[in-house]
Amino acid sequence: MFNIDMESIDLEKIYDLIVLGGGPAAIGCAIYAARFAMDVLVVGKTFGGLIATTHIVENYPAITSISGQGLMDMFKDHMDSLNIPYISDAIRSIDKVDDHFELHSFFQKFKAYSICISTGTERRKLGVPGEEEFAGRGVSYCATCDGPFFKDKIVCVIGGSDSAAKEALFLAQNTKKVYIIYRGEEIRAEPINKKRVYENDKIEIIYKTKIVEIKGDNTVKSVIFDNGKEFDIDGVFIEIGSTPNSDVAKSIGVETNVKGEIKINRKSETNIPGIFAAGDVADAPFKQAITGVSEGVIAAYSAFDYVKEMNIEY
Amino acid sequence: MLFSENELNNIKREMGKLKDNIVLKLFTDFKTQEDGTKLRRCMACEATYELLKMLEDLSNEKLEIEEISTEENEELAKKFNVTKIPAILFVDENDKEIIRYLAHPTGSEFIPFLNSIQYFSGVRPYYADQILTHLKKISKSNMKIFITPTCPYCPATVPVLTLFALVSKGKISAEVIDVNLNPDIGMKYQVQGVPMTVINEKEVIHGMFTPQDLLDKLVGSKDRDFGGMYA
Numbered sequence: 449m450f451n452i453d454m455e456s457i458d459l460e461k462i463y464d465l466i467v468l469g470g471g472p473a474a475i476g477c478a479i480y481a482a483r484f485a486m487d488v489l490v491v492g493k494t495f496g497g498l499i500a501t502t503h504i505v506e507n508y509p510a511i512t513s514i515s516g517q518g519l520m521d522m523f524k525d526h527m528d529s530l531n532i533p534y535i536s537d538a539i540r541s542i543d544k545v546d547d548h549f550e551l552h553s554f555f556q557k558f559k560a561y562s563i564c565i566s567t568g569t570e571r572r573k574l575g576v577p578g579e580e581e582f583a584g585r586g587v588s589y590c591a592t593c594d595g596p597f598f599k600d601k602i603v604c605v606i607g608g609s610d611s612a613a614k615e616a617l618f619l620a621q622n623t624k625k626v627y628i629i630y631r632g633e634e635i636r637a638e639p640i641n642k643k644r645v646y647e648n649d650k651i652e653i654i655y656k657t658k659i660v661e662i663k664g665d666n667t668v669k670s671v672i673f674d675n676g677k678e679f680d681i682d683g684v685f686i687e688i689g690s691t692p693n694s695d696v697a698k699s700i701g702v703e704t705n706v707k708g709e710i711k712i713n714r715k716s717e718t719n720i721p722g723i724f725a726a727g728d729v730a731d732a733p734f735k736q737a738i739t740g741v742s743e744g745v746i747a748a749y750s751a752f753d754y755v756k757e758m759n760i761e762y
Numbered sequence: 763m764l765f766s767e768n769e770l771n772n773i774k775r776e777m778g779k780l781k782d783n784i785v786l787k788l789f790t791d792f793k794t795q796e797d798g799t800k801l802r803r804c805m806a807c808e809a810t811y812e813l814l815k816m817l818e819d820l821s822n823e824k825l826e827i828e829e830i831s832t833e834e835n836e837e838l839a840k841k842f843n844v845t846k847i848p849a850i851l852f853v854d855e856n857d858k859e860i861i862r863y864l865a866h867p868t869g870s871e872f873i874p875f876l877n878s879i880q881y882f883s884g885v886r887p888y889y890a891d892q893i894l895t896h897l898k899k900i901s902k903s904n905m906k907i908f909i910t911p912t913c914p915y916c917p918a919t920v921p922v923l924t925l926f927a928l929v930s931k932g933k934i935s936a937e938v939i940d941v942n943l944n945p946d947i948g949m950k951y952q953v954q955g956v957p958m959t960v961i962n963e964k965e966v967i968h969g970m971f972t973p974q975d976l977l978d979k980l981v982g983s984k985d986r987d988f989g990g991m992y993a
Contacts, residue, residue: 457888493918493972494915494918494970495917495918496914496918500914501914501915503912516914517870517914521870525768525769525772528772529768535888536888536918536921536972536973537888537972537973537974538972538974553974583955583968583969584953584954584955584958584966584968584969585952585954585955586954587955588954588955589969590913590914590915590955592912592913592914593910593912593913593914593915593916593955593956593957594913594954594955594956595912596910596912596942597941597953597954597955598954666952667952667954683954
């Protein structure tokens, strides 16, 4: 259970480490920091991160198969066993003041000697007419959330990634038909999921096609392809990747690449001493829960070293 | 109700934080049998009763569950406008409604529910001061949030609403509605995606949001963009 009441949070204290985020990288970092006897606080917009929306995780070592939410429940239990405080909040900017950082949310100010930014990513929008208008009325970004509303209906998944394939497989369990609509020539799913998609009679892939408009009345009724064809559909699930939540990092001058991902080295260090980054917001080429945890753990160790060098007593 | 020993210890610890004595009203369909036992036909009612009873047992007598049968006590059901069961009501000493759960708060919804109980009993929530500072600018409001047990964004959004309801002492009331348990209400509001929040039967928000977002929305601040998130 999270310690989110004010009695457990000290706004005057300068924490050794404040971890921003609520996904695997953030929690992995916090767990190691707590075990290094650091005063650590986790500030996350939502707990669980993107992986909590995944209906099944089959590649987290030592756990054969589990829901994304189930996996994050285990992270939460572990965090709780170490009495790590967690606040649901969004940090908007960071300043360096003397030997520490000040982190500003809309109302509060937190202080820390070091920071790990693990703010993850946000779902990328398709950016076509009708997307916003029909959000929650046939346009969805989460199959595990909204799939049950489309029982025996015809839906499409936009995208060709492994996540798109998994969304299609999940939706195929209850819907009448699932179309994967992908602009490329072959979906980029992991081989095991690609095989499952190909073998699923309910799933059909439409290649080399983009959606340019979503139409309907009260709810979605059809989509328009880039070849002008109108295609009848009841639901549109958008799974076209995500963009890094790195604005807060940029607010203090942390370097990012052209995609907006935070540049880190093998110690999870950014260009600013005392600020570390981990997980999907960082510039690692392969983004998985397990790699995010790894970066978070390394960030904890680097932060421990950094704070120790400042001669601050634990 | 399946909780591990570790989870039960955690729940006991959290229930130990309750400050004031509180009562939750649980409306079910129980019928009192000749031997005095209560028979609940609605499965969700039975499960919800068991969950709340467990919390009561772990609360050092701080929490009391008042179970009311809609069949045996139609008058009370009518008084509190309960037409759906199970219904959990957080009401103040003057029977003013603060939160209504038309949901079985288990799984990922359990922790937000437990936090609501803590705040209801006087634990000071984070953001309390900020909400209270702006409360005069907010008119009496009702918020409904539609959820499903499989929605990972819902447990992050429900506590935002219940927080405002509890801090405002019901000036802003909240209803948590599980669409799976209440498909007719879902149909009425044309729910096709969760979380979906309806404010004062007018504004609809799809996706999750932070307390800051909601405060801005209720105060009418126009200096920030607001939009449901799927982060």
